[in-house]
Amino acid sequence: MTTMRKKENAKNEKGFVLIAGYLILPLLVLLVTVMVRYALADIVASQRSQTLTQALYLAEAGVDESLVQLRKSYAWNGGTFQTTGGDFSIAVDKLGVTRRRVTAQGIPGAFNGNLTHSVEIIIDKNIPAHFYDNAIWVAKALRLESKVYLINGNIRYGTNDIMVGPGTINGTLTYDPSVNPLPKLNFQQLYDIASAQNNVYDATRLKGGPSVLPKSFWYQPPTDPSDPTTGIPNVNYVTTDLILNGNIGTIGGFFVVVGNVLNNPNAALNATTITGYGKVDGAVYSTGTFAVSAPNPPDKTKTLSVMGGVWAHSKVSVGKGYTNITYSSDYMKAIQALGINPGVTVISWQDLGNQDGS
Amino acid sequence: MDGSSNGFTLMEILVATAIMAGIGGVFFSTLRMNQQSWESAQSHLAVSGELRRGMNEMSREIVASESTQVDIPADGAWYPSINFPVPQDLDGDGTVLNGAGVLEWSDPITYTLNGTQVIRRQNNTNDRVVANGVTDLEFRREVASPDIVEMQMTVREATGTGDFPSTGTITTRVRLRN
Numbered sequence: 001m002t003t004m005r006k007k008e009n010a011k012n013e014k015g016f017v018l019i020a021g022y023l024i025l026p027l028l029v030l031l032v033t034v035m036v037r038y039a040l041a042d043i044v045a046s047q048r049s050q051t052l053t054q055a056l057y058l059a060e061a062g063v064d065e066s067l068v069q070l071r072k073s074y075a076w077n078g079g080t081f082q083t084t085g086g087d088f089s090i091a092v093d094k095l096g097v098t099r100r101r102v103t104a105q106g107i108p109g110a111f112n113g114n115l116t117h118s119v120e121i122i123i124d125k126n127i128p129a130h131f132y133d134n135a136i137w138v139a140k141a142l143r144l145e146s147k148v149y150l151i152n153g154n155i156r157y158g159t160n161d162i163m164v165g166p167g168t169i170n171g172t173l174t175y176d177p178s179v180n181p182l183p184k185l186n187f188q189q190l191y192d193i194a195s196a197q198n199n200v201y202d203a204t205r206l207k208g209g210p211s212v213l214p215k216s217f218w219y220q221p222p223t224d225p226s227d228p229t230t231g232i233p234n235v236n237y238v239t240t241d242l243i244l245n246g247n248i249g250t251i252g253g254f255f256v257v258v259g260n261v262l263n264n265p266n267a268a269l270n271a272t273t274i275t276g277y278g279k280v281d282g283a284v285y286s287t288g289t290f291a292v293s294a295p296n297p298p299d300k301t302k303t304l305s306v307m308g309g310v311w312a313h314s315k316v317s318v319g320k321g322y323t324n325i326t327y328s329s330d331y332m333k334a335i336q337a338l339g340i341n342p343g344v345t346v347i348s349w350q351d352l353g354n355q356d357g358s
Numbered sequence: 359m360d361g362s363s364n365g366f367t368l369m370e371i372l373v374a375t376a377i378m379a380g381i382g383g384v385f386f387s388t389l390r391m392n393q394q395s396w397e398s399a400q401s402h403l404a405v406s407g408e409l410r411r412g413m414n415e416m417s418r419e420i421v422a423s424e425s426t427q428v429d430i431p432a433d434g435a436w437y438p439s440i441n442f443p444v445p446q447d448l449d450g451d452g453t454v455l456n457g458a459g460v461l462e463w464s465d466p467i468t469y470t471l472n473g474t475q476v477i478r479r480q481n482n483t484n485d486r487v488v489a490n491g492v493t494d495l496e497f498r499r500e501v502a503s504p505d506i507v508e509m510q511m512t513v514r515e516a517t518g519t520g521d522f523p524s525t526g527t528i529t530t531r532v533r534l535r536n
Contacts, residue, residue, distance in 0.1 A: 101453065122455060140426045141504070159426040177460040269505065289502075314425065314504060348454050348461050349446050349535035351422055 048115070052354055054086060055106035055117035062088035062104025063119050063349075070100065071344050074125055078102075098126040098342075103352070118352035127183055127342045129238055130156060132335065134309060135171060135327035138290075139180040141315040144169075148298045149318045153309065153327025167318075170325070182287065182313035184343030187237075190295065192257050193338065199253065203240045210248040210278070217252040217282040217308065217331055228330035229337035233282065241288075242272045247353035252281035254308075254335050274304060277321070283308035283331055294321025308332070394522060401524035404515040405491070407526040412476050412489030413509055416469050417532045419444060419478075424536040425504040427463060432504035436496040439470035440507070445536060461536060471495040476511070491515045494527075505534045 004218045026164055061083065069076045071093070078090040086108040093101040131137065135153025142155070142162040149167035157173075158180030164173065194200050197219050205212060214234040222231030234253030242257045259270035269288030274280070277294050283306075290312035294304040296319065303322040308315060308331040318325070361533040366374075416500035420428075423442040431438045444461035445454035456462050469488065476489040512527040 099459075122453060124459075140424075161426040178458060180460075184452065268503075271502070346535075347459070348445050349422060351418060352452055 051108045051115050054108040058086050058088045058106025059104045059119040066090045066102045099124050116355045120350045124345050125342045132332040135325050138181040138313045138316040139313045142196045143317040146320045148322050150324045168295045184345040186341040186343050187261050191237050194235040196342045199236045201238045213251040214253045228334040233334050244274045246276040248278035250279045255284040257286040276306045277302035280306040285311045287313050289315040291317040293319030294323050296320040298322050398522040405513045405524045405526040408489050408513045413530050415488050421532050432499040434500050436498045440497040441466045441468050507532045
């Protein structure tokens, strides 16, 4: 009897497993569904973030591409480019004779083609009036710290970030926001001239110090001494920072300190730094800072002179020692006579943000 | 024989209970470890997410400014907040340049730490929270590279029970484009 009851009970318990299964299964399904939904939401969010970052990079690539194309031909009006990481389209609008507005749109496409990102730049291709008329042309900051500096010529500066100590300025000091940023020159043209003169200087060559640089402004002195445009200046093209220390003696020419701009549209700004004394017989154009520090305490026998003029983008800084920057109209005329064309200068950069086309 | 199949001896119950207790202990300690690991991972994710979100938002805006417009000096020192404008079409002519071809600038934007929140402020009125759980926020510019702003942010986050707080620091360098 007992054995029979047990068998009957065992038969009845088979149904219980099914009921338990029905109770547990929906709970498991619910749990898994919630987990999958969380995971999917994370994946979608991270993919969207990745896509938008990709779109920004593509837009920046579009800006770089537009600069390359517009340097080749200023009549270029844009187009669409495909890369392995997505596409970018570039539109160029004319804003007057020398200005262009470039809008670059990054289109990743891989995850969601509707998500894009745009960047807008305004560029100019122009050498402004007064470019060759100044002892100092600085786009951004100006620091004249010395009590004993001497500037013979005009100073033109582009921002209010200035500090002018009680030295001597024999010329005008003009705030002109239009000088910011420093206008770009046709660096390929300058490189070609410098290369023909064997005056291209990289970091290795500059290890030789000031003695490797030309001693005079003139590559060929003027055939007519009364007309500086009949001479040819040394064009010293420097593909790195120009850093000189101690007694530099006399170095001469038109120093173009621009770094690797021919190969990299976003090349770092390159600085000219002279810590010492001697004479620069010529002019210096620097995409970064132009900083000179003559010996301090000031020693008149150890003066640092720049006899030509200076252009700099980031900052012109004159230290506490005896420093003399003198404008030379003859040298400027000779530089102008080289016929250097303007380069493409980026005046403004603006992030237009994401566009969700859906 | 029948009697013995109807129940368990005390010894059998004790042994079975001990085995069950052992298995249960291992099971719950594993569960607890998994929970801790989950909380720790959640905390790490929350920290890195907050760091990434905050830095992205700040750098996307700072990048459009200009070296002379940023208020922190280029002296290599760290500063707790930053003020800067961005280009803005103020005269409504469709470009960010004025008639003289000079950039037009917005009112200054501030990023600063308020308690444990990074706040974006403009015109002293529009406060917006950029990141939470922030214990440190600093900005600096080096003398040699005034056009590069370095930002450092530390986030401390405690999720779940709060037993497994996570701390993360991120440093980003942004080149000013204007």
